Every structure is written in structure tokens, then in C-alpha cells.
Amino acid sequence: MNTLQLVGAFALSFFAVVGRLTLFGVEALSHCLRPPFYLRSIGRQLIDIGYYSLPVVGLTAIFTGMVLALQSYVGFARFSAEGAIANVVVVSITRELGPVLAGLMVAGRIGAAMAAEIGTMRVTEQLDALTTLSTNPMKYLVAPRLIAGVIVLPLLVIIANIIGIFGGFIVAVYKLGFNPANYLQNTFEALHVDDVVSGLVKAAVFGFIISLMGCYHGYTSRGGAQGVGQATTSAVVSASILILCFDYVLTELFFAK
Amino acid sequence: MNAASPKITIRGLRKAFGRKVVLDGIDLDLGSGESVVVIGGSGSGKSVLLKCILGLMEPDAGSILIDGVESVGLRGEPRDEIGRKFGMLFQGAALFDSLPVWENVTFGLLAQQKIRRHDARGIAVAKLAQVGLGADVCDLVPSELSGGMQKRVALARAIAADPEIIFFDEPTTGLDPIMADVINSLIVKTTREVGASALSITHDMASARKIAHRIAMLYQGAIIWAGPVADVDASGDPRVDQFIHGRAEGPIQMAVRA
Numbered sequence: 376m377n378t379l380q381l382v383g384a385f386a387l388s389f390f391a392v393v394g395r396l397t398l399f400g401v402e403a404l405s406h407c408l409r410p411p412f413y414l415r416s417i418g419r420q421l422i423d424i425g426y427y428s429l430p431v432v433g434l435t436a437i438f439t440g441m442v443l444a445l446q447s448y449v450g451f452a453r454f455s456a457e458g459a460i461a462n463v464v465v466v467s468i469t470r471e472l473g474p475v476l477a478g479l480m481v482a483g484r485i486g487a488a489m490a491a492e493i494g495t496m497r498v499t500e501q502l503d504a505l506t507t508l509s510t511n512p513m514k515y516l517v518a519p520r521l522i523a524g525v526i527v528l529p530l531l532v533i534i535a536n537i538i539g540i541f542g543g544f545i546v547a548v549y550k551l552g553f554n555p556a557n558y559l560q561n562t563f564e565a566l567h568v569d570d571v572v573s574g575l576v577k578a579a580v581f582g583f584i585i586s587l588m589g590c591y592h593g594y595t596s597r598g599g600a601q602g603v604g605q606a607t608t609s610a611v612v613s614a615s616i617l618i619l620c621f622d623y624v625l626t627e628l629f630f631a632k
Numbered sequence: 633m634n635a636a637s638p639k640i641t642i643r644g645l646r647k648a649f650g651r652k653v654v655l656d657g658i659d660l661d662l663g664s665g666e667s668v669v670v671i672g673g674s675g676s677g678k679s680v681l682l683k684c685i686l687g688l689m690e691p692d693a694g695s696i697l698i699d700g701v702e703s704v705g706l707r708g709e710p711r712d713e714i715g716r717k718f719g720m721l722f723q724g725a726a727l728f729d730s731l732p733v734w735e736n737v738t739f740g741l742l743a744q745q746k747i748r749r750h751d752a753r754g755i756a757v758a759k760l761a762q763v764g765l766g767a768d769v770c771d772l773v774p775s776e777l778s779g780g781m782q783k784r785v786a787l788a789r790a791i792a793a794d795p796e797i798i799f800f801d802e803p804t805t806g807l808d809p810i811m812a813d814v815i816n817s818l819i820v821k822t823t824r825e826v827g828a829s830a831l832s833i834t835h836d837m838a839s840a841r842k843i844a845h846r847i848a849m850l851y852q853g854a855i856i857w858a859g860p861v862a863d864v865d866a867s868g869d870p871r872v873d874q875f876i877h878g879r880a881e882g883p884i885q886m887a888v889r890a
Contacts, residue, residue, distance in 0.1 A: 495729075503688050504726040508740035508789075509715050515743075 399591050406511070406518040413519050420523030424485050424582075425531060431484060432477045436535035439472050440464060440542025448551050460553075461561035464543035469570040470630075473536040474528075475622050478581035481528065482588075482614040489520055489589025490610035494596035494603035502594070517594065520586040528582030529575040536574065573629040580625065581618050588614040637700075638663050639797050639829045640685065645694035647680055654680045656853030658694070662797070667823065667830040669840040669861075671875065672850035673884065678833035679723075681850065682799055685831070686718060687711055698797075716744065719795035719828070721819075723802040725786040727774035733760070734770040737788045746793065759788040762825065763818050780811040784818065791822050798823055800832035804839045816842040837876050840864075849875065851884065 447463045493516055496502050505512045540562060547553040589610045596606035638661040645658040654677040662668050672678050683689035685696055687703060696703045698714050706714065727736050734756035741747045747755060757767045763784040774782055783803065790798055803819060804812035816839050823830045834840055840847055841861060848858035849872050857872045864876060874882030 499724055500722045500726040501728055503683075503686075504720070504722055504728070506688060507686055507715065507718055507720040508743055509712055510739070510743040 395595070396587075396591055399594070400587055403513055403517045403521055403587065403590065406514040407521055409514075411514070413515055416515065416519040417522050420519050421527050423488075424481065424520075424523050424586075425527035428481050428484055428531060429534065431480050432531050432535050433538050435476050435480050436468075436473065436539035437542035437545075439476055440468060440539035440544075441546045443467055443472070443539075444543035444546040444551070448547075457551075457553075458561065460547055460551075461543070461558050462565040464547075465540055465562055465565040466570060468539040468543070469536050469566070469574045470626075471574075471622070473532045473539055474574045474577040474581060475618065477532050477535045477578065478528065478585065478618045479615055481531065481582075482585045482618060483611055485524075486585045486589040486610040486614045487607040489586065490593040490596070490606040491603055493517075493590055493593025494606040497594065497596050498599050498603060512594070517586075517590040520590055521583060524582035524586030525579050526582070528578040528585070532574055532578035536571070569629075573625070576629075577622060577625050580621055584617045584621065585614045588617065638697075639666075639699060640831065641695070641697040641700075642685070643695045643697075645681070645684060645691050645696065647677075647684060647689070647691045653853050655684070655691070655694075658850075658853075658855055660848060660855060660858070662829050662831050664829055665827065666845050667820075667832070667843055668846045668848060669832045669834060669844035670848050670850055670855075671835060671837070671840055672833075673835060673875065673886070676850045677853055678850055679801060682801055682831070682833055686720065686799065687715060716793070717796040719790035719793065719798040721783070721786050721790045721798070721800045721803055723805055725774070725779075725782040727782055727786055727789070729774055732771050732773055733777070733785050736774065736785060737792050739789065740793045744793070755792070756788070759792050760785070762791065762822055763788045764814075779806055780808075780814070783807065783811075783815050787815070787818055787822060791826050791828075794826050795828055798826070798828045798830050800830065800834070800843075802834050802836075803832065803843075804834065804836045809838075812836065812839065813842070819843050835875075837878075851875075 443464050444460055447460045448457060451457050451459055451463075493502075496516070502512045505515060544555075544558060544562070547558050548555045592606040592610040592613070596602045640660070640662040642658055642660040645655050646653070647655040658681060660668070660670075670678055670681065680689060684691045685703075687706070691704060694704065698717065701714065703711070703714050728739065731739070734753050735742075737756040737759050738747065738752040741755065742749060742752055753770065756770060760767070760769065765781065765784050765788070769777065769781065769785070774785070777785065800819060803815055807815060819830070819832075820843055830843065832840075832843060841864075844861045846858065847861050847864050848855050849869075850856075851871055857867050857869045859867065864872065867873065871883050874884050880886075
């Protein structure tokens with residue numbers, strides 16, 4: 376097979392996957408907007424995605440905030456600009472690190488779990504069973520996960536932002552010797568609504584991506600345990616890459632002059 | 633049995649995966665109140681036939697009439713309406729792992745909003761009693777049940793909505809001979825109680841003989857013999873003889889690699 380054929384085959388398979396994913400996403404979205412809504416299922420997903428992700432997101436956020444303060448201090452001390460640390464921590468956490476790191480953590484925890492659960496249901500014929508019981512699997516399994524992902528990721532990011540900024544405060548005050556009142560004042564001055572809102576919009580998009588990738592790879596998995604294993608890997612990898620891609624796209628949309 | 637108005641009429645059903653033709657012009661009828669068992673070796677297309685009828689797979693050509701209504705190509709509410717006539721017992725039971733037994737049994741009724749949630753448990757207990765299980769299993773999850781109990785719960789789920797047609801996919805696979813006979817007896821009893829027609833697929837001849845009024849044999853994508861269960865031993869077709877007696881030698885050659 377020559378190089379041109381290889382490139383052609385890759386391009387064809389890539390666009391086939393994009394096409395299938397787009398059709399899956401459009402169908403799933405249409406089920407999110409049309410009744411019946413499975414409120415119990417949505418509630419269960421809100422708890423699974425949100426409540427049970429709190430520890431991992433919180434730990435990630437606090438250490439990120441702490442490291443950020445420490446690293447900024449090392450860098451800014453060279454220019455006698457230590458006073459900008461609070462500003463750097465707030466802007467970095469609210470605009471970028473809060474939504475991206477929370478997204479990546481949730482992708483690893485929840486994207487894999489969704490793909491494994493739905494993939495196992497596929498290979499054990501539970502999805503077929505749903506259909507024979509007059510229940511559309513897209514509506515019963517996929518739509519609640521998408522809705523919950525879009526709702527809960529921004530809430531997680533609000534908490535991650537608070538914890539991350541608090542992590543920076545701890546290092547700045549207790550390790551670097553900043554005055555707590557001054558640091559807090561600088562923090563609130565640096566806190567802009569635009570930054571927070573852009574981070575929350577990003578979080579909602581990332582929540583959609585994580586749920587969509589988890590559901591898509593689980594729903595289309597084939598071939599028993601090996602297929603389910605591949606689905607979980609693909610869900611995490613594709614969600615992580617898409618989060619980083621969309622992070623750039625959204626940043627460009629919000630902040631590019 | 634009312635042969636004049638079949639519940640299912642299949643004509644010229646064809647399904648291929650790439651170049652591999654799995655169903656090649658299937659003709660089959662299921663009468664009202666009748667139990668038909670489709671037998672055939674592994675990979676002969678039995679499961680594909682069932683999935684085409686259930687609407688889980690789209691055939692390439694042919695017709696499937698359910699109570700005289702064409703179901704091939706049907707979508708949305710008309711398809712759901714036909715689906716509500718069906719009950720299905722899957723080979724591996726296919727119970728929902730995350731739900732307790734009582735919710736599994738009444739899932740279809742709740743989904744179709746035929747009952748309210750607080751009435752569901754009582755109905756589940758009644759359906760479980762029909763398959764010989766007590767109320768004590770109601771709150772267990774499927775992973776806490778043995779294979780035989782899972783099959784019984786799946787049978788209770790299949791009959792919960794009093795379907796007009798029940799499908800059985802290899803109902804005795806993976807069960808010991810005694811439990812297999814218990815399941816066969818329950819299939820005969822429950823379909824009679826519900827008044828349903830039954831279409832089963834199996835390669836277990838003991839099961840086929842017990843639950844069938846008629847047997848049809850699927851081989852290389854076609855029905856090669858169909859007739860009353862009493863006639864299966866005198867079919868006159870060497871392929872049917874080889875299959876029902878489980879002989880390695882004969883006209884059906886299995887692809888075996890040493």
C-alpha cells in the first residue's frame with residue numbers, strides 16, 4: 376500500500392468516525408429536548424458525576440493553586456513583582472486551570488465509567504432488552520448523562536475555583552509570608568465576572584464532551600471484554616484531547632482581540 | 633391455534649453482512665397461540681432472524697407482518713406499538729445490573745406508564761410467583777442470583793406486560809439439565825397462562841421437543857424443513873436427522889480446525 380493510499384484510508388476512516396459521532400450527538404441532543412425525561416436517572420447521574428467527583432477535583436484544585444502561587448513567586452521575585460501573585464492565581468484558575476483540570480479529572484473518572492457501563496450493557500444485550508421493553512436506550516441512558524454532565528461540571532468548577540484560589544492563599548500567607556488581608560484584597564480585585572463566566576461556559580462544554588465521548592464509545596463497543604476495555608480507553612483519550620482542543624477554541628472566542 | 637390469521641408472517645427475508653449471506657429468503661409463519669421453535673447450528677442465523685423480527689436489526693429485503701402490519705422499515709410510534717406486543721427472554725437473561733429484581737420485572741410496565749411506581753412491587757411479586765420465585769428475591773440485584781434464577785426473573789419480565797408474542801433466545805443455554813427442564817416447563821406454563829404465541833430459537837432438542845408445536849430448521853440461511861414436532865424424527869431430510877441426533881458425521885460439515 377503506497378503513502379497516498381494510507382493517507383486516503385486514514386482520512387476516510389477519520390471522517391467516517393466524525394460523521395458517526397456527529398449523528399450520535401445530534402440524536403442524543405434531540406432526546407435531551409423531547410419528553411419523556413427520566414428525572415430519577417438524571418438525579419443519579421448528577422450525584423455520580425458531581426458529588427463523587429468532588430474529592431478528586433478538590434484535591435487537584437488545591438494542589439494546583441498551591442503550586443501556582445509557589446512557581447509564580449519564584450518567577451516574579453526576579454522582577455520584584457511578587458504582588459501580582461494573587462492576580463496570576465485568580466486569572467489562571469478561573470479562566471483555565473479550574474475548568475481544564477476539573478474536565479480532565481472528570482473525563483478520567485466518569486468518561487471511563489460511562490463507557491464501561493454502557494459498553495457492558497451493549498455486550499450483555501441489555502441495550503437490546505431496553506428496546507424490547509419500549510424504552511429508547513438513547514433517551515434512557517445517553518440523554519440523562521448529557522444533561523447531568525452539562526449541569527454539574529460548571530458547579531464542580533465553581534468549587535474547584537474556590538479551593539484552587541484558597542490553595543494559593545495558603546502558600547502565599549503561610550509559606551511566602553504575605554499579609555492575609557492584602558492578599559485577599561488583591562484576590563478580590565483580580566476576580567472578574569468575565570473570567571469566571573468564561574470558565575463556567577468552558578466547563579459546560581467540557582461536561583457535554585465527557586458525557587458524549589463516554590456514551591458514544593460505550594454504545595458502539597463490540598466484542599466482549601476486550602471491546603469494553605477499548606471503549607473506556609477511547610472515551611478517556613478522545614474526551615481529554617477534545618477538552619484541550621475546545622479549550623483553545625473557546626479561549627480564542629472569548630478573549631482574542 | 634388459528635392458522636388463518638398468523639401473528640407473524642415472514643416472506644423472503646434476507647440479511648447479509650458484507651458478502652456473507654446469513655438469511656437467504658426465509659419464509660415462516662407463527663399462528664395465534666402457536667409455539668414455533670427454530671433450530672439450527674451455531675452461526676446459522678437464528679439470532680439474526682429474531683433480531684430482524686424484534687426490530688433490533690434491519691433486514692436487507694423481505695417482509696415481516698405482525699398481525700398483518702408490515703414492520704420492516706417502521707419507525708417511531710408505529711414501531712413502538714408493535715414492540716408493545718412483544719416479550720423477550722434473552723439468552724444471557726440481560727437483566728439490568730443496576731436495578732433490583734422487582735424493578736427489572738416491571739421495567740416495561742413502568743416505561744409504558746401502564747402502572748404507577750408504588751403499584752409496581754406488588755405486580756412484580758405476582759409475576760415472580762408465576763415463575764416459582766418468592767417475594768424474598770424482590771430486593772436482590774441480578775448479580776446476587778444464580779443463572780437459573782436470573783432466567784426465571786427474565787421470564788417474569790418477558791411476561792410482565794401480558795405480551796401477545798413471546799420470543800425465547802436459547803432459553804436453556806448454560807443451565808444444568810434439571811434447571812433447563814424447569815425453565816422449559818415454565819415457558820410452556822406461562823405462555824399458556826398469558827395466552828401468547830411463542831417463537832423460540834435453540835439448538836437444545838430436549839427444549840425444542842418440550843416447548844414446540846412446530847419445529848423449523850434453519851441451515852445456510854434457509855428453512856430446510858418445517859413441520860409438527862411429532863414429525864421431526866421422520867423428516868426424511870438427512871440434515872435434520874444429523875442435527876436432532878447430534879452426529880458429527882453427515883451432510884452438515886462443521887468448520888473445525890485441528
